[in-house]
Amino acid sequence: MGQSASQGWYYWREGRQPSPQIRRQQVKIVILGCGRVGATLANMMDRAGHQVSVIDYSSEAFQRLDPDFKGETILGNGVDEDILIRAGIKEADAFAAVTNGDNRNIMASQIAKEIFHVKKVVCRIYDPIRERTYHELGLETFCPTTIGAQMLAEALLGEPAAAKAAQQDEKQ
Amino acid sequence: MYIIIGGGGDIGYYLTKTLLNQGHEVLLLEKDAARYQALSEELGEAVVRGDACEARVMEDAGVKRADVVIAVTGEDDDNLVICQMAKRRFNVNRTIARLNNPKHEKIFQKLGIDITVSPTKAILSLIEAEIPTTRFVPLMKLRRAGLDFVELRIPAESPTIGKTLREINLPRNSNLALIVRNNQPIIPNADTVIEEDDEIFALVSPEGEDAIRKAFGALG
Numbered sequence: 001m002g003q004s005a006s007q008g009w010y011y012w013r014e015g016r017q018p019s020p021q022i023r024r025q026q027v028k029i030v031i032l033g034c035g036r037v038g039a040t041l042a043n044m045m046d047r048a049g050h051q052v053s054v055i056d057y058s059s060e061a062f063q064r065l066d067p068d069f070k071g072e073t074i075l076g077n078g079v080d081e082d083i084l085i086r087a088g089i090k091e092a093d094a095f096a097a098v099t100n101g102d103n104r105n106i107m108a109s110q111i112a113k114e115i116f117h118v119k120k121v122v123c124r125i126y127d128p129i130r131e132r133t134y135h136e137l138g139l140e141t142f143c144p145t146t147i148g149a150q151m152l153a154e155a156l157l158g159e160p161a162a163a164k165a166a167q168q169d170e171k172q
Numbered sequence: 173m174y175i176i177i178g179g180g181g182d183i184g185y186y187l188t189k190t191l192l193n194q195g196h197e198v199l200l201l202e203k204d205a206a207r208y209q210a211l212s213e214e215l216g217e218a219v220v221r222g223d224a225c226e227a228r229v230m231e232d233a234g235v236k237r238a239d240v241v242i243a244v245t246g247e248d249d250d251n252l253v254i255c256q257m258a259k260r261r262f263n264v265n266r267t268i269a270r271l272n273n274p275k276h277e278k279i280f281q282k283l284g285i286d287i288t289v290s291p292t293k294a295i296l297s298l299i300e301a302e303i304p305t306t307r308f309v310p311l312m313k314l315r316r317a318g319l320d321f322v323e324l325r326i327p328a329e330s331p332t333i334g335k336t337l338r339e340i341n342l343p344r345n346s347n348l349a350l351i352v353r354n355n356q357p358i359i360p361n362a363d364t365v366i367e368e369d370d371e372i373f374a375l376v377s378p379e380g381e382d383a384i385r386k387a388f389g390a391l392g
């Protein structure tokens with residue numbers, strides 16, 4: 001039942017397209033977590049001309065941002081509604097939760113979705129089982145563990161063999 | 173009952189001990205190795221080392237036959253995930269979460285956690301009840317009914333003094349359950365006249381709270 005992690009990866013790879021509206025005009029994006037992924041995403045979105053706010057509980061994390069980063073940085077806990085409001089979540093078109101804590105990402109994403117009704121919410125979850133559960137619950141999730149393992153399998157075995165391995169994995 | 177508790181801090185520890193004494197079957201999950209050691213010396217097999225957020229740990233703990241799952245770690249996001257996984261993945265009937273930040277009550281309820289307990293809020297209500305200027309005290313949340321049970325004391329400047337309940341415009345979905353006057357309970361009806369210092373116990377919808385506060389001129 002539901003979407004298996006491997007299907008999730010192919011779906012993702014074959015181009016999970018951002019909605020046309022988000023691609024065309026400038027959008028407001030709130031990013032929770034300014035680690036390597038969060039900062040890279042923030043720099044990317046900023047350079048593409050979008051309005052970006054990044055939240056992290058460590059001010060040192062913001063050093064990962066480009067020197068000419070034009071977005072906002074907010075210091076604080078991402079599951080605190082006040083901090084999310086300060087980051088502009090009420091006006092945000094999109095929200096990404098990419099801290100290194102699965103549960104923090106899950107809770108923040110649900111706040112963004114259920115309380116602030118942000119249109120596009122994406123949540124990173126490392127634990128594949130948790131990822132599958134919340135995916136089935138309707139959260140847009142992605143699991144770097146499964147994606148990374150799939151890419152490695154492909155690199156090691158070549159694509160058809162990897163697809164077969166993924167099917168095997170799904171049967172279990 | 174079979175009860176699984178996530179988080180072996182002080183609350184988890186005392187909860188486990190008390191529930192075991194009451195004859196329940198209890199399993200306490202603690203992920204920290206050192207803390208687990210300390211707990212297991214006293215609680216023996218009732219404590220298991222593991223992260224209650226992990227589906228596999230919960231499965232090994234027999235979550236599928238658990239009557240209740242209680243999450244009492246010091247992190248609200250962990251407590252939320254423990255309860256949601258128990259409920260949505262393993263169909264546990266009742267889940268109880270400790271809230272460290274009382275502001276998370278709304279989101280937890282919206283996300284299907286059956287019961288939330290906030291020590292911070294409990295202490296705050298106790299303090300509020302002791303301060304004379306605060307005249308509006310939330311007593312209890314009736315979650316299934318979507319109502320709050322509140323207490324308010326009629327201040328001297330209240331515009332409702334001398335009026336009957338019929339004359340006072342009460343918000344929809346709110347209901348005065350009881351008036352306590354000079355230590356005597358009065359079951360109110362439409363002809364009951366409000367007096368200064370009346371203690372009123374009312375059931376109100378969360379949206380109606382402000383309206384009822386204003387209607388009676390209650391502060392705080």
